[in-house]
Amino acid sequence: xxxxxxxxxxxxxxxxxxxxxxxxxxxxxxxxxxxxxxxxxxxxxxxxxxxxxxxxxxxxxxxxxxxxxxxxxxxxxxxxxxxxxxxxxxxxxxxxxxxxxxxxxxxxxxxxxxxxxxxxxxxxxxxxxxxxxxxxxxxxxxxxxxxxxxxxxxx
Amino acid sequence: xxxxxxxxxxxxxxxxxxxxxxxxxxxxxxxxxxxxxxxxxxxxxxxxxxxxxxxxxxxxxxxxxxxxxxxxxxxxxxxxxxxxxxxxxxxxxxxxxxxxxxxxxxxxxxxxxxxxxxxxxxxxxxxxxxxxxxxxxxxxxxxxxxxxxxxxxxx
DNA sequence: CCATTTATTTCGTTCGGCCGAACTAAGTAA
DNA sequence: TTACTTAGTTCGGCCGAACGAAATAAATGG
Numbered sequence: 001x002x003x004x005x006x007x008x009x010x011x012x013x014x015x016x017x018x019x020x021x022x023x024x025x026x027x028x029x030x031x032x033x034x035x036x037x038x039x040x041x042x043x044x045x046x047x048x049x050x051x052x053x054x055x056x057x058x059x060x061x062x063x064x065x066x067x068x069x070x071x072x073x074x075x076x077x078x079x080x081x082x083x084x085x086x087x088x089x090x091x092x093x094x095x096x097x098x099x100x101x102x103x104x105x106x107x108x109x110x111x112x113x114x115x116x117x118x119x120x121x122x123x124x125x126x127x128x129x130x131x132x133x134x135x136x137x138x139x140x141x142x143x144x145x146x147x148x149x150x151x152x153x154x155x
Numbered sequence: 156x157x158x159x160x161x162x163x164x165x166x167x168x169x170x171x172x173x174x175x176x177x178x179x180x181x182x183x184x185x186x187x188x189x190x191x192x193x194x195x196x197x198x199x200x201x202x203x204x205x206x207x208x209x210x211x212x213x214x215x216x217x218x219x220x221x222x223x224x225x226x227x228x229x230x231x232x233x234x235x236x237x238x239x240x241x242x243x244x245x246x247x248x249x250x251x252x253x254x255x256x257x258x259x260x261x262x263x264x265x266x267x268x269x270x271x272x273x274x275x276x277x278x279x280x281x282x283x284x285x286x287x288x289x290x291x292x293x294x295x296x297x298x299x300x301x302x303x304x305x306x307x308x309x310x
Numbered sequence: 311c312c313a314t315t316t317a318t319t320t321c322g323t324t325c326g327g328c329c330g331a332a333c334t335a336a337g338t339a340a
Numbered sequence: 341t342t343a344c345t346t347a348g349t350t351c352g353g354c355c356g357a358a359c360g361a362a363a364t365a366a367a368t369g370g
Contacts, residue, residue: 008288012288018295019174022298023179024179024182026175026299028197055319067360090366109305116301124286124290222329222349225348247335248346
């Protein structure tokens with residue numbers, strides 16, 4: 001491999017690390033702003049990704065005890081971030097869904113970030129953007145897989 | 156703006172979001188594996204970024220009370236992730252530095268991720284990698300600035 | 311129907327991180 | 341030296357998240 005390419009690889013590594021660190025920091029700052037615990041954030045992510053879930057399913061997926069999910073849902077409802085709705089198929093159980101209107105505290109910061117990134121896009125031509133888009137998508141897949149290989153709280 | 160470019164922008168947005176989510180998930184999984192609290196992670200990041208810090212500086216930067224930093228440092232030392240070293244300039248104070256050898260629990264997962272990303276790099280030519288590298292660096296800067304604009308625990 | 315299983319909540323407890331106050335040790339200044 | 345400030349730790353208490361066990365309510369199966 002050419003030394004030029006090696007230099008590029010190093011730049012990519014360090015840039016990727018910097019972006020990852022910034023993303024983690026940004027997310028935790030937004031979460032702290034809303035007074036969310038790590039479990040709360042994880043739950044919100046699970047609900048968003050796997051659609052309306054019952055309290056029990058959320059307990060399984062999050063690795064929390066059912067009793068803990070009750071408390072967690074109370075926190076999220078109090079903050080207006082999620083809602084319990086009756087399950088039409090089983091009146092014992094509860095479906096949990098996101099309340100997007102409750103995200104108004106976080107929204108502005110995401111919008112602000114989005115605007116600035118769109119400005120960054122302008123310094124690239126279409127072909128370059130397509131290249132970047134492919135990289136982002138595939139890197140995301142890789143990192144997601146890597147995360148899922150890390151033994152979680154349940155295993 | 157052409158509709159093609161609009162489509163590209165949407166792909167970038169969604170790819171970026173996916174990567175950010177994956178990064179956050181990955182980091183929290185690694186942290187959970189080592190039994191680190193959110194404060195612990197934040198402290199490790201601060202120590203890494205701002206060099207050896209005294210306990211007091213760490214308290215200021217993290218927004219924790221000095222008494223809490225004592226406990227936090229005890230946790231990090233017990234896990235072998237950081238070390239207190241005497242401050243040559245002031246025998247009252249303590250410098251805190253990272254112990255990179257202690258990261259062996261997390262290391263393998265980062266290495267695994269790194270290997271796979273390097274494989275992804277191979278599907279791009281030099282010019283494309285340079286483009287991606289610039290994007291990553293500038294996006295990181297933007298997100299870091301955005302994070303710092305979010306009111307923190309101290310203010 | 312009645313007994314049993316299933317979904318969630320309530321209750322009481324535990325555990326851990328954080329804090330303020332008091333303390334020790336070391337630097338500083340008169 | 342002596343008084344004062346500064347750096348960090350120790351101690352006791354508080355608060356919140358998580359848990360297991362028991363309670364409640366609804367579905368299911370004989």
